Amino acid sequence: MALSERKDRDRSPVELRFTRRGLMSVLLTLPLLAALIGFVDQQRGAPTFPAPPADAPVRGRILASDGTILAYGPAGDRRYPQGTLAANLLGFTGAVQPDGRYGLEGLEYSLDRRLQNGQDVKLTIDPTLQAAAETNLKRVAEKNQAADGMAVILEVGTGRILAAASYPSFDPNHWRQASPNDMIDRPFAQEYEPGSVMKPFVVAALMQSGLLKPNEIIPAKMSVHVGDKTFTDVEWHKPELSVADVLRYSSNVGMIDMTWRFTPQQLHDWLARYGFGQPLDLTSIYSTTGILNPWQNWVPQDQASNTIGQNVSTTAVQLAAAYSILANHGVYVPPRLVDSATLPPPHRVLDATVANTVFDMLIHVVDASDLKYSKVPGVSVAGKTGTADIYDRRLGTYPKGEYSITFAGVFPTDHPKVVTIVTLQKPQVGSKTSTWVAAPLFRAIGSEVVAHWGWAPGSVAMADSGH
C-alpha cells in the first residue's frame, strides 16, 4: 500500500476535501497568473496596455509677424529654432512653478496661460529688422565695450514694435548656461535716465501750454547755478539761442531757463502725460514704469534735472512711444507687441501744430548740427541725442565717466514711418558721447530698415557714408 494512501486513510474526510481543494486552487491559479504576466510591464511591474502616448499639454507657438516660428514644442521640451534671435524678448520655459506657470522669463512667462491653452501668439516683431537691430547693437556695443544696450524700432501710427533688441543676449535653447544679466529684456525692463532726448518734450509741453513761442530767443550762457548744482553746456554756442537751436546745441542752460515757466507740478504732469513714469498699456509683457518722482519732493535742481532728462528714468519702449507722439501729429498710440492684443485707443497729447513744429525742430537738430553720422543716406531724419550720467544705487551717486548714450530718431520726415531708439550704457572704449557712438548705430540700423523696405538708393543715397 502506498504511503500516501495510508496517510489519506488516516485523515478525516473533511481534512481530505480541503487538501484537494487547495491543490486544485493552486493548479488553477498558477496558469492564470502566468497568463496575466502578458499584461504587466516587467520593468515597471505595473499593468500596461498599448495606448496613445500621453504627451505634455500642447503649448502654443510664438510667431514673428511674417509667421517665422520663434518658439514651439511642449513646455518641458521647448525649442527656439532661430537661436538667439529675440531671445531676451521670448524668455524660456522650465519646470512648472508653484503658480502653475511653465514660462520663467519674457513672453514665455507673461503669456504662459495663453500658450499653455495651446494658442499661438503672433508678435509684431519683424525678424529681419530684429536681426538687423541685434547684429548692429552687438557690433557697436562690443567695439565700445559697453556694459549693455538696447534698440527699439516702433512703427509710427500703429505703435507696432518691429524690433526690440537687447545686449548682451543668450541662446534660450541653452538658457542654463547664461547669466541672469544676459537674460534681461532691456527695452521693456531696463529703466535709465535718458538725458537730452527728453528736451523736445519739455519744449512741446511749454508750447502747448502757451508758455513758449517757437520763434522766441532764449538767453543761454554756458553755465547756470541752480541750488547747489551747476549745469553746463557741452558745445560752445552764442549766449542767445532760438528755441530750435536750444535743441540743436542741446543747451542745458537754455532749457533750464525755459523750465521755470512751469511750476514743478505742471512739468511733472506733462512728463506723465507723455507716458514717463507710467505703466505701459502693454498687456503682453512685463515692463517697468520708469521713475518720475513726485513733484512735491522736488527742489529747484530736481526740476532743472528733469528738464534735461536726469533724475527721471524711462525705458526705451516708453521713449519710442513718446517720440511717436511728435511723429504722429500729437497723438499717442499705445505700443503693441502682440498682434491680437486689445489695447486702449490712441489719444491726443499735443495739438498737431505743436507736434509738427517740434518735429521740424528735430529735423533742424539733425541737419544743422554735427549729426551727419545719424543721417540715413537718401532719407531725411529727425532726431535728438542724449548723453546722461548713470546713477549708481550701490554708491548713491553718479560715478564720473559712466554714461548712458542714446539717439532717438524718426524717418522719413515727410511721412514718418518708424521711430528708432538706440541706447548704450557705460561704453569704455573710444568716444562716450551719443553723437559719435549712438548716432552711427542709429544710422546703421536705419539703413537696414530702409533697405528692408526695398527703397532704391537715389542720388542722395550716394552721400558720404561717414565710416
Next chain:
Amino acid sequence: MSALSRRAVPVYLGLLLALAAVGLVNQTLYRHQLRLIDQRRTLLDQVANLRLEAAKVDGPLAITQWATSHGMVPAPEAQKVSAVAAGPAALPQLPDSGLEIVTIWH
C-alpha cells in the same frame, strides 16, 4: 470532482491559454509602441536640431551676419550703384518658321 467541474476545467484552461496568447501579443505591441515613442522623440530632436542648423544658414540673423562678413552694406549705404533693377530682358531670337502670312486690307 463533480461532472460540472470536470467540464469547467478544460474550458477554464482553454481560456487561460487564450489569455496568455493575448498577453503575448500585448507585450509585443507594447514593446513596439515603446520603440516608436523613442523613435518619435529622436526624430523630433532631429527636426529641432535641423531647424536650428537651417536657421544658421537661412535665418535672418545668419543672413545679416553673412552679408556683413562679406562686406555687404544695406542699399542706402551703397557708394556706387551701377544697376538698381535689371532692365527688361532682351527678346529671344525666334527661329525662322518658313511660314509667312500677308494680310491685305480692302
